[in-house]
Amino acid sequence: MEPFLDFHVIADNITYFMIGRYPNGPLGGFALTIWLAVVSCVLSLFGGLVLGLLSISRQRLIRIPVMVFINTVRGLPLLMVIFWMYFLLPLILGKTTPESETVIMGLTLFTSAYMSQIVRAGIEGIPKGQTEAALSTGLKPWQAMLYIVLPQGLRNMIPSFVNQFVSLIKDTSLAFIVGVSELTHVATQINNRTMAYPTEIFIFIAAVYFVICYAFTSLSRLLERKLAWNKSM
Template sequence: MDLDFQVIIDNFTYFMIGRYPNGPLGGLGLTMYLAVVSCILSFFGGLILGLLSLSRYPVIRYPVNLFINTIRGLPLLMVIFWMYFLLPALMGKTVPESQTVIMGLTVFTSAYMSQIVRAGIMGVPKGQTEAAISTGLKGWQTMLYIILPQGMRNMIPSFVNQFVSLIKDTSLAFIVGVSELTHVGTQVNNRTMSYPTEIFIFIAAVYFVLCFAFTSFSRWLEQRLAWRKSI
């Protein structure tokens, strides 16, 4: 079978940035935008949920854990659909598709990141907490200045891995019409009807390069942190 990647060359700019700057951002640029914004929001969302899931108060801890376990037990596609239909109903106005996807990715990923935060905090020896309290620090001060900085060192590689997963998850945005990389590839394929193999090989290669780069960065980061810890 002969492959002709001329279709990729002819539509390369469209694959990368969509119609931007003469139209909305799309393609790889929109994929990275969705991933980066969702990852930043998920970091703070996961941090808050992780801390609340460890609360000493059952009235806080139980509902938070129920929410986390519920979201983790659902497919991401269903969460995106929820946001797509639920947000406009709650806000009383039309919400851009990209924002609904960002909210879906944020809620879904926050639930997973909360478990990273939880594990990172619980991995800090309890003696650190006891020593901090014995010096007169309050509970929130102990968490903010002693426990979190130490736990964060263990969380960072897992956060990077979650970001890699988030990049791949953005491909589900095409289901609600967001013109990210997979959706652009489908549009080009529907227009040409002649090069589906070449188009989706190219898309797979782009995802692979992105994910491999961040996975390699995660491994380097783990080695770097392990080296610092051994000093």
């Protein structure tokens, strides 16, 4: 009697699942998924920080356009943002842009809008007295924000940043729509080639996503407990 599930297709293609054709070709699979997520997350941290600070600016001419941009991006499906980057970047730059770079830009733009609200909430969670005390010592408003308020706010933002990174890992699966050979795209290629093991292939993919996302979610919870304990000291 044949087994209900046969995972030998996973063992036969494990290298392709993990790194694609690398080193004899472009990086792909799980490694590319992590690469897309890490690069997009790092860029989004800077983008979210800038947008978050601008969104609380006292200048209406700065704050209102930034909030309109943030809310517009947050109101769009990520898939549409990726398509925009895929078709618009080559027109803007005047040259062909690698698919992976367009996906990174799309993920960065989308995630920056969400991270900006984490930054905003983290800063607004700091008591106003901190800013007033800093200003009373002779610091300028931007110095009070940079040296006093922001470092305290960033500490509170860390768990939310980790959670956003988890979402970003899952969002990279949309990169397959423009032909980027990340994990989901590789799984589809192997499934189309074998035409016999779709259940086994996508159970494996689901397990990989679950393990990596569960690991980072657990890290986020650990950080929340540690930060809460340090505050109580």
